[in-house]
Amino acid sequence: MKWFVEKPASVRLSRRALLKIFGISIAAIAVGAYKITDLFAHRNKYIKMRQKGQYKDDERVRKVYKLAASHQNPMIKRFYDEFAIQPFGEVSEELLHTTYFKRTGGF
Amino acid sequence: MSLCIKGGEGLVEKIRTFPPSPVNEKLKTYRKGELAGIVRVSDRCVGCDTCRTQCPTGAMMGEIGTRHKIDYDRCINCGQCLINCPFGAIEQMSFLDEVMKKLEDKNSFVVAIVAPAVRVALAEEFGKPPGTLTVSRLHLALKKAGFHIFENNFAADQTIMEEGTELIGRIAYWELGLKEIEFEIKDIRPISWVKKVKLDLKEFENKPLPQFTSCCPAWVRYAEVYYPEILPHLSSCKSPQQMAGPTAKTYGALKVWKVNPERIYTVGIMPCTAKIYEASRPEFDSAWRWLKEKGLVTTKFKDVDAVLTTRDLAELFRRKGINPIEFSENEKPENFEWYSGGGTIFGTSGGVMEAALRFAWSVLSGQEPPALSEKWNFVKVRGYTHPRVEAKITIPLKSELKKEIGLDEVTLNVCVVNGIGYRGLHIKDVLEEVLAGTSKYHFIEVMTCPGGCLNGGGQPVEPMGTSWIDPVLPLPL
Ligand code: SF4
Ligand code: SF4
Ligand code: SF4
Numbered sequence: 001m002k003w004f005v006e007k008p009a010s011v012r013l014s015r016r017a018l019l020k021i022f023g024i025s026i027a028a029i030a031v032g033a034y035k036i037t038d039l040f041a042h043r044n045k046y047i048k049m050r051q052k053g054q055y056k057d058d059e060r061v062r063k064v065y066k067l068a069a070s071h072q073n074p075m076i077k078r079f080y081d082e083f084a085i086q087p088f089g090e091v092s093e094e095l096l097h098t099t100y101f102k103r104t105g106g107f
Numbered sequence: 108m109s110l111c112i113k114g115g116e117g118l119v120e121k122i123r124t125f126p127p128s129p130v131n132e133k134l135k136t137y138r139k140g141e142l143a144g145i146v147r148v149s150d151r152c153v154g155c156d157t158c159r160t161q162c163p164t165g166a167m168m169g170e171i172g173t174r175h176k177i178d179y180d181r182c183i184n185c186g187q188c189l190i191n192c193p194f195g196a197i198e199q200m201s202f203l204d205e206v207m208k209k210l211e212d213k214n215s216f217v218v219a220i221v222a223p224a225v226r227v228a229l230a231e232e233f234g235k236p237p238g239t240l241t242v243s244r245l246h247l248a249l250k251k252a253g254f255h256i257f258e259n260n261f262a263a264d265q266t267i268m269e270e271g272t273e274l275i276g277r278i279a280y281w282e283l284g285l286k287e288i289e290f291e292i293k294d295i296r297p298i299s300w301v302k303k304v305k306l307d308l309k310e311f312e313n314k315p316l317p318q319f320t321s322c323c324p325a326w327v328r329y330a331e332v333y334y335p336e337i338l339p340h341l342s343s344c345k346s347p348q349q350m351a352g353p354t355a356k357t358y359g360a361l362k363v364w365k366v367n368p369e370r371i372y373t374v375g376i377m378p379c380t381a382k383i384y385e386a387s388r389p390e391f392d393s394a395w396r397w398l399k400e401k402g403l404v405t406t407k408f409k410d411v412d413a414v415l416t417t418r419d420l421a422e423l424f425r426r427k428g429i430n431p432i433e434f435s436e437n438e439k440p441e442n443f444e445w446y447s448g449g450g451t452i453f454g455t456s457g458g459v460m461e462a463a464l465r466f467a468w469s470v471l472s473g474q475e476p477p478a479l480s481e482k483w484n485f486v487k488v489r490g491y492t493h494p495r496v497e498a499k500i501t502i503p504l505k506s507e508l509k510k511e512i513g514l515d516e517v518t519l520n521v522c523v524v525n526g527i528g529y530r531g532l533h534i535k536d537v538l539e540e541v542l543a544g545t546s547k548y549h550f551i552e553v554m555t556c557p558g559g560c561l562n563g564g565g566q567p568v569e570p571m572g573t574s575w576i577d578p579v580l581p582l583p584l
């Protein structure tokens with residue numbers, strides 16, 4: 001999982017650099033350095049847990065309400081029947097679609 | 108060691124906020140009225156440089172040991188710096204006070220547009236582990252606080268209807284050389300429902316392949332600032348939040364809730380800091396334009412009036428003494444609370460792609476398997492922890508389309524960019540290939556945040572409070 005293993009800040013930070021930065025207690029610095037190293041390893045874990053939750057919700061609405069795909073949503077059917085008529089119809093073009101802008105920053 | 112600063116009862120970090128205000132700089136990449144400086148570095152920065160290594164654009168600047176600074180012209184407001192700062196030194200712009208006031212105002216009909224990823228992270232602010240689902244209890248808690256519900260997952264389903272149709276249109280025009288196409292969107296349960304779609308493909312002349320997703324406002328801004336030539340490739344679909352706002356103020360106001368559209372105040376509740384910026388884009392007043400044309404309103408208003416992050420919402424609940432965990436998780440949805448599995452997986456990397464594939468596959472093949480069937484799962488496109496995923500998806504065509512198109516099946520080449528990466532690391536090749544005309548893909552999903560919105564810049568900051576070394580607090584050891 002190369003993705004998250006950016007070089008931990010603690011590797012790049014020498015203890016001296018840290019001292020220079022903080023000028024507070026060495027103990028506090030040690031805690032801070034531990035924290036930074038830990039950050040990315042930990043990040044993987046909570047992202048995975050949230051991902052599980054998201055797919056659990058997918059399974060839940062499929063199991064309880066039998067809704068796997070967007071066009072099966074009863075309120076979507078109502079929205080197009082009563083109001084928007086069809087995707088890419090006039091109402092959709094006015095309310096649901098947009099355009100983009102070139103932004104020149106000079107970089 | 109319990110050294111953490113408690114957000115609520117949870118062990119998440121408390122992020123400082125500041126009220127919306129313009130930045131004191133002349134900016135080149137923002138238009139009039141757009142909010143810049145959604146996140147800012149405070150003087151509590153110790154110069155550890157972690158944020159800079161997480162920044163997708165190079166907007167975060169500074170040397171080790173010096174206070175870092177954001178170049179707002181380069182910044183895309185993703186908030187990755189904020190959630191990764193080990194010292195809680197980055198602050199977020201917050202509309203919380205304004206929203207609290209609106210909730211007290213009896214004349215306002217306050218609508219919460221709740222994003223997919225909020226439901227898998229909010230509980231962390233109330234002492235539960237990451238991934239704990241809060242759906243109907245979140246709705247009930249929001250209602251208790253005075254909101255009406257508009258599921259952004261419903262808007263995600265709208266997005267798929269529009270964006271999936273757009274993809275079919277682009278492929279029909281560019282790959283199959285058709286001038287128009289007709290197809291049916293069908294569902295057989297609980298009763299047969301058919302939507303006939305007819306597309307005049309002339310307008311697709313300006314919509315080339317591959318098509319990129321457009322639901323991540325930080326990615327849209329990235330394209331606008333760094334790769335403007337790519338813009339015709341972006342889906343013309345607004346993001347779910349920006350579909351939800353105008354739908355609530357038109358269809359919702361007139362046909363569902365039956366209230367005066369001018370009373371509706373829409374609040375995006377998002378895992379995301381870029382959504383705060385997105386809502387401020389000047390073209391996002393489409394409901395007002397639409398209603399004005401029909402003589403129904405006069406005073407100008409935005410499609411989305413305010414945006415709260417997941418953290419802001421937790422703070423709102425705390426201020427009101429509401430604990431969402433305590434409500435029932437078994438309430439049946441009504442109106443805009445309905446959503447599909449495809450809608451909810453928008454919160455995770457690969458989710459928009461999978462939802463679009465569920466739609467396109469069903470429409471093109473004519474198949475409608477039971478909801479729990481494996482056939483709806485396109486596991487190959489899930490981002491999980493891969494920076495980039497690609498897949499080939501072959502869809503057999505139903506007989507009407509076989510005749511119309513003259514092919515037995517179509518094969519879609521798709522790609523999922525899971526986090527733009529440090530200075531565009533995960534996306535640069537993909538974009539360069541498209542610009543060189545050598546891209547093999549039909550459809551590309553881009554999420555700025557690694558893992559998708561569930562790891563967005565507005566989410567609870569895990570783990571173990573990172574602001575241990577906080578000058579305003581006594582040192583822990
Ligand atoms: S991560 Fe936080 S403390 Fe470290 S340089 Fe960035 S803003 Fe400063
Ligand atoms: S990480 Fe995102 S929000 Fe932070 S400076 Fe970079 S682009 Fe801006
Ligand atoms: S990936 Fe999601 S949370 Fe991150 S910037 Fe994009 S929309 Fe916001």
